[in-house]
Amino acid sequence: xxxxxxxxxxxxxxxxxxxxxxxxxxxxxxxxxxxxxxxxxxxxxxxxxxxxxxxxxxxxxxxxxxxxxxxxxxxxxxxxxxxxxxxxxxxxxxxxxxxxxxxxxxxxxxxxxxxxxxxxxxxxxxxxxxxxxxxxxxxxxxxxxxxxxxxxxxxxxxxxxxxxxxxxxxxxxxxxxxxxxxxxxxxxxxxxxxxxxxxxxxxxxxxxxxxxxxxxxxxxxxxxxxxxxxxxxxxxxxxxxxxxxxxxxxxxxxxxxxxxxxxxxxxxxxxxxxxxxxxxxxxxxxxxxxxxxxxxxxxxxxxxxxxxxxxxxxxxxxxxxxxxxxxxxxxxxxxxxxxxxxxxxxxxxxxxxxxxxxxxxxxxxxxxxxxxxxxxxxxxxxxxxxxxxxxxxxxxxxxxxxxxxxxxxxxxxxxxxxxxxxx
RNA sequence: GGAGAGAUGGCUGAGUGGUCGAAAGCACAUCUUUGCUAAAGAUGCGUAGGAGUAAUCCUACCGAGGGUUCGAAUCCCUCUCUCUCCGCCA
Numbered sequence: 001x002x003x004x005x006x007x008x009x010x011x012x013x014x015x016x017x018x019x020x021x022x023x024x025x026x027x028x029x030x031x032x033x034x035x036x037x038x039x040x041x042x043x044x045x046x047x048x049x050x051x052x053x054x055x056x057x058x059x060x061x062x063x064x065x066x067x068x069x070x071x072x073x074x075x076x077x078x079x080x081x082x083x084x085x086x087x088x089x090x091x092x093x094x095x096x097x098x099x100x101x102x103x104x105x106x107x108x109x110x111x112x113x114x115x116x117x118x119x120x121x122x123x124x125x126x127x128x129x130x131x132x133x134x135x136x137x138x139x140x141x142x143x144x145x146x147x148x149x150x151x152x153x154x155x156x157x158x159x160x161x162x163x164x165x166x167x168x169x170x171x172x173x174x175x176x177x178x179x180x181x182x183x184x185x186x187x188x189x190x191x192x193x194x195x196x197x198x199x200x201x202x203x204x205x206x207x208x209x210x211x212x213x214x215x216x217x218x219x220x221x222x223x224x225x226x227x228x229x230x231x232x233x234x235x236x237x238x239x240x241x242x243x244x245x246x247x248x249x250x251x252x253x254x255x256x257x258x259x260x261x262x263x264x265x266x267x268x269x270x271x272x273x274x275x276x277x278x279x280x281x282x283x284x285x286x287x288x289x290x291x292x293x294x295x296x297x298x299x300x301x302x303x304x305x306x307x308x309x310x311x312x313x314x315x316x317x318x319x320x321x322x323x324x325x326x327x328x329x330x331x332x333x334x335x336x337x338x339x340x341x342x343x344x345x346x347x348x349x350x351x352x353x354x355x356x357x358x359x360x361x362x363x364x365x366x367x368x369x370x371x372x373x374x375x376x377x378x379x380x381x382x383x384x385x386x387x388x389x390x391x392x393x394x395x396x397x398x399x400x401x402x403x404x405x406x407x408x409x410x411x412x413x414x415x416x417x418x419x420x421x422x423x
Numbered sequence: 424g425g426a427g428a429g430a431u432g433g434c435u436g437a438g439u440g441g442u443c444g445a446a447a448g449c450a451c452a453u454c455u456u457u458g459c460u461a462a463a464g465a466u467g468c469g470u471a472g473g474a475g476u477a478a479u480c481c482u483a484c485c486g487a488g489g490g491u492u493c494g495a496a497u498c499c500c501u502c503u504c505u506c507u508c509c510g511c512c513a
Contacts, residue, residue: 043473047482054482057494061441064493074493081493245433245470374452376470 001102017108020325039094049084107360109325110333116324129317140344141394142275163280170422177416182285192256197236200227205239208365210331229262233286234383242365253290276390283389289382296380300356304336307352307386313412317341333358344398349391354384
């Protein structure tokens, strides 16, 4: 969330910046400031009353020791106590209200984030490689999956529901090979520490990484235990250090985690899409950085590069786009999306979204570090997919399919897959 | 799931109703002195919030939330977590 002091000191700046996401958000700022001043007035009064009570109570204690009659003072303090309860309720209510509103206010886009209102205005930053040409009509991954017995959508629907898939045989093996390839790449070449977290988390973790309270309908919930299935490893991994004060020398932290991801995709337009493009459950290797404020923008470039390396090694054509202010995620200050070319789809598929959140998530989860001067400051958090698996699978089999129907396994992946082709 | 023990500041650990935000030790920071692979001494050293131009002052926090009381780290209730033992189990 945003720093209330920033709203107090520079309300116009905050309104301007937040309006680059959505003009309708600006009035929220004034609403929060009104509650903030009411809250502080009530808080000040409460503290004054508490101070009075403390003083009188001490006098009563001393008086009783000296055998004085303290009943008049006791009556007075009783009255103060009632007043404290009343004003305290006001103060607490305003505090809760203020917090709720702050949690509903998205992050300010970074100055470096291009201004725009829709995805059409996202500038393309760079391309790597070119879309491959074929002297035959390339099949899509659904057909390839059928040919090689790799993907069983009917079985997924049967045992769970639509938008769930069963990988089998070479498909399951390829998925596993990709997971190992990604983790090995990031841990041995890019210096990440591998994490294998729980897949169920407490609600406060989702508040920390901004899925709650606003986007609760997108995550699977187990009400009996009040636990949520993670929509991304970002949630458990970033929250590893919630409510902590890290030592300066611990930063930067680099974590890589493979997990399945569970998303309800409520109201999602693309859910009807055939194939692996949008599933309720998919695998992903996630990269998380925790940095100092001074280094987070550089870290975003590094992180994006690490995700790009995956596609380069697998020989997949891709482009990097930069999300504009109207299209970045709720907590993001700046985001790059990496889109891989899928010949069977004749489309670019988003396989990675790399964002810096500035201190926005850190404030929500109270994640701080002690700087060189011994001051506690909020850390900066970043994350990016490195990469999402289902769509990587799609791009891989569609790109490397051969005229004879076999699928060539890229050189870099052969060690993990254990063969040089499927079929 | 059952039984028991526990949860206090960065760590260890006192504190069973009043002047306790909390002794002491360790760690850490600065300074002083003696000197040399260190020692001794002095001072400082939690977090959050509020008032004030500021110096500074005030409030809250002893796992969390309620309650009793003029007053709670301390008494009562509920919950969470940790440890030990038993049961069950991949």
